[in-house]
Amino acid sequence: MLKPIITTLLSALLTTLIGSVSVKAANEKNSLPEIGVVASSAITLDKEVLIGDVLMRQLRGQGPVINDPLLDEYIQDIGNRLVAQAENVKFPYTFFILNSPDINAFAFFGGHIGIHTGLIFNARTESELASVLAHEVSHVTQRHIARSIEAKQKSSPLQIASLLGSILIAAVNPEAGVAAISTTNAASAQSSINYTRQNEKEADRVGIGILAQAGFDPNGASSFFGILAEKSRLKSTRLAFLQTHPLPESRIADARSRAASYRPRDIPPSLHFHLAKTRILARYYSNPKTNIAYFSDLLDKQAYVFKQAPLYGLALSYLANEQPQKAKEIIDGLVAAEPNNLFYLDTLSDIAVATKDFDKAIEKLTVQSRLTPYNQVVTLNLANIQIQNKQPEKAIAILKDYLLVNPQSMLAYELISEAYRMSDKRLEMHQAKAELYSLVASYPRAIDELHTAYNFADDRQIEKQRIRARIEQFRTAQERLQSL
Numbered sequence: 001m002l003k004p005i006i007t008t009l010l011s012a013l014l015t016t017l018i019g020s021v022s023v024k025a026a027n028e029k030n031s032l033p034e035i036g037v038v039a040s041s042a043i044t045l046d047k048e049v050l051i052g053d054v055l056m057r058q059l060r061g062q063g064p065v066i067n068d069p070l071l072d073e074y075i076q077d078i079g080n081r082l083v084a085q086a087e088n089v090k091f092p093y094t095f096f097i098l099n100s101p102d103i104n105a106f107a108f109f110g111g112h113i114g115i116h117t118g119l120i121f122n123a124r125t126e127s128e129l130a131s132v133l134a135h136e137v138s139h140v141t142q143r144h145i146a147r148s149i150e151a152k153q154k155s156s157p158l159q160i161a162s163l164l165g166s167i168l169i170a171a172v173n174p175e176a177g178v179a180a181i182s183t184t185n186a187a188s189a190q191s192s193i194n195y196t197r198q199n200e201k202e203a204d205r206v207g208i209g210i211l212a213q214a215g216f217d218p219n220g221a222s223s224f225f226g227i228l229a230e231k232s233r234l235k236s237t238r239l240a241f242l243q244t245h246p247l248p249e250s251r252i253a254d255a256r257s258r259a260a261s262y263r264p265r266d267i268p269p270s271l272h273f274h275l276a277k278t279r280i281l282a283r284y285y286s287n288p289k290t291n292i293a294y295f296s297d298l299l300d301k302q303a304y305v306f307k308q309a310p311l312y313g314l315a316l317s318y319l320a321n322e323q324p325q326k327a328k329e330i331i332d333g334l335v336a337a338e339p340n341n342l343f344y345l346d347t348l349s350d351i352a353v354a355t356k357d358f359d360k361a362i363e364k365l366t367v368q369s370r371l372t373p374y375n376q377v378v379t380l381n382l383a384n385i386q387i388q389n390k391q392p393e394k395a396i397a398i399l400k401d402y403l404l405v406n407p408q409s410m411l412a413y414e415l416i417s418e419a420y421r422m423s424d425k426r427l428e429m430h431q432a433k434a435e436l437y438s439l440v441a442s443y444p445r446a447i448d449e450l451h452t453a454y455n456f457a458d459d460r461q462i463e464k465q466r467i468r469a470r471i472e473q474f475r476t477a478q479e480r481l482q483s484l
Contacts, residue, residue, distance in 0.1 A: 045090050048143075052110020054441065054481060056094065059114070060410065061440030064099045066117070067411050068283070069376040070346050071097050074276050075115060075133075078126070082134045085213035086206075088141045095133065099284050103228065104241045107136040109145060117280045119241070122227065126273035127220030131211050135221070135245075138206035139199065200245055204255055212262040222255035269305050275343045278313040288321035308334060315347055324354040340368060342377045349381035358389040374405050383415050392419040410439055427456040427463065434470070443478035447471055 043051075059065055066072075072095075079095035093111040101118040108114075113136045123129040139145075204221065212218040228247055232239050282291050295314040297303075304310050311330050318327040328351050334344045345368060352361035365382040372378055379402045386395040399416040406412060413436040420429035430453035437446035450471050457463045 049091055049110040050480075052108060052112050055108055056096075056110075056112050057439060057441035059096075061442060065114075066097045066099050066284070068097070068279075069380050069411065070342060071276060071279060073342065073375070073377050074272060075120075078130050079113065079133055079137070081214045082130060082137050082210050085210045086137055086141050090141075093137065093140070101285070102241075103231070103239050105132050105136050107139040107145075111140050113137065113140070117284055121277055121280050121285070122231075123224065123273075123277075124227065125217070125220065125223070125267075126270040127211070127217035127267055128224040128227070129220075129273065130214070130216045131207065131220035131224050134207035134211040134214070134216075135203045136207075137210060138203040142199070142202055142206060200251070201254070204251065205258060208255065208258045208262075212259075212265075215265075215267075217265050217267045218259035218262045219256070222252050222259060225252045225255055271306050271308060272343070274304075274306050274309040275312055278309045279316065279343065282313045282316035282320070288317045291317035292321060308338075312343060312347070319347065319350060319354060322354075324351050327351055328355070335364070339364070340371065342375070346377055346381060349385055352385055353388050356388075358385050361385055362389070374402055376402075376406065376409065376411075380409075380411050380415065383412075383419070387415060387419050387422065390422070392422040395419040396423065407435075408439060410436060413439070427453050427460075429453075430456070431467070431470075434474075438474060438477070441481065443474045443481070446474050447478075450474070 075095045075097055079093055083089055083093045089111075091111045093113065095113050095115065097120070098114055098116050100116040101121075102116050103118045103122050104116040105119055106114050113133065115133070119132060120129060123132075208218050208221050211220060217223075225247060228239060228241060229252065232242055232247070278295075282295075286294070292314065295310040295317060298310040299307070299314070311334060315327040315330040315334075318324070318330070327347070331344055331347050331351060334341070335348055338344060345364060349361050349365065352358050362382065362385055365378055365385070368378045369375070369382060379398060383395040383398045383402075386392070386398065396416060396419045399412050399419065403409065403412050403416070413432050417429050417432040417436065420426075420432060430449045434446040434449035434453065437443070437449060450467050454464060454467045457467065
């Protein structure tokens with residue numbers, strides 16, 4: 001499923017990237033920057049941001065990206081804590097999750113960092129999870145992809161294309177990425193591998209520093225490497241993470257040595273981390289009946305760090321098994337003990353939709369929205385409940401404000417499209433659908449939606465002007481995508 005992403009992306013990107021590198025190869029003979037030098041003349045920061053935006057839109061449209069506000073909020077919060085401690089931050093960072101059992105993570109142009117659900121699920125502590133995010137943040141701040149391109153300045157365009165292809169394919173499919181590297185000539189492939197190892201060493205050094213400064217356990221990196229080494233020994237093929245992040249024996253020792261230079265920290269277990277792991281299992285792995293048995297067994301044996309985690313998992317599983325009343329009994333107790341916990345409020349909202357009992361959920365979410373305005377979990381749940389409660393105008397008011405500060409929220413556009421449909425606002429519905437298509441780089445369909453919207457504008461001349469202007473913006477975006 002991911003092959004179209006890479007094919008489309010490469011066809012759009014390689015002309016510009018190869019061209020810019022080829023010109024530099026002909027006119028300059030600069031050596032590779034020293035480790036720690038983050039500026040790269042091979043690709044500008046503006047171009048890096050543009051390419052990152054293109055790839056993110058492609059991934060949204062065709063990749064297994066999870067649109068789960070709760071998990072997004074959790075992983076973005078950890079990421080923001082790390083980025084706040086990083087140097088050379090040139091643009092906002094976007095952390096997103098892919099539904100894949102592989103233990104893997106990757107960074108690409110423009111501050112985009114993807115994490116597979118398998119990595120979160122297999123991490124034992126929040127510091128282990130944060131260590132991987134810190135490592136990927138370091139890949140971005142050190143501009144390792146751009147520097148890899150610069151390292152190939154003396155190579156032919158074909159070799160550079162192969163390098164870019166392997167980088168981009170490996171981001172979401174490590175085995176295919178390694179195979180792509182192996183198709184280059186031996187010297188070029190070895191150079192790529194050596195430089196990757198150099199990048200990994202630098203990202204470890206910078207990442208552990210970020211991890212410690214952000215208040216996590218700096219030993220999280222070496223601990224996570226230990227998990228990888230152990231799991232790798234038990235598998236006949238290498239783990240996905242190790243396909244793109246080589247793990248020689250010295251790397252674990254180096255990570256321990258670097259962590260030892262920081263003040264030891266006794267970091268208490270994180271409830272939210274264990275709730276996130278539980279959510280992944282209950283929502284994306286296995287089936288409801290199996291999960292009910294699993295979480296019930298954990299509770300019976302008291303095999304948990306936090307009792308709330310298997311209780312939460314049991315509630316999610318009951319709800320998925322169409323037993324909302326059993327889920328409600330558990331969630332009501334959890335909410336009573338911790339009324340501001342977004343994990344519980346999210347499930348409370350889902351139960352309200354399942355039981356058509358909206359008032360209590362609306363009341364609690366409204367109170368929470370005053371405490372955390374524009375929080376995606378609270379806002380999108382509240383809007384969804386208003387839609388289910390046949391109050392689309394209230395949902396529209398909520399979502400219009402939210403989209404002003406979160407213009408790339410696919411779920412918000414999906415919800416507001418439905419609210420406009422219920423309100424018989426055809427013009428606005430088609431405009432919202434156009435924005436939704438643009439977020440997945442489907443510009444022709446976005447333009448079609450705007451043409452339809454134009455037909456509903458009647459004599460609203462200002463609205464017609466806005467639609468025409470937006471169509472031109474989408475056409476320009478489509479042309480830019482094709483000519484990058």
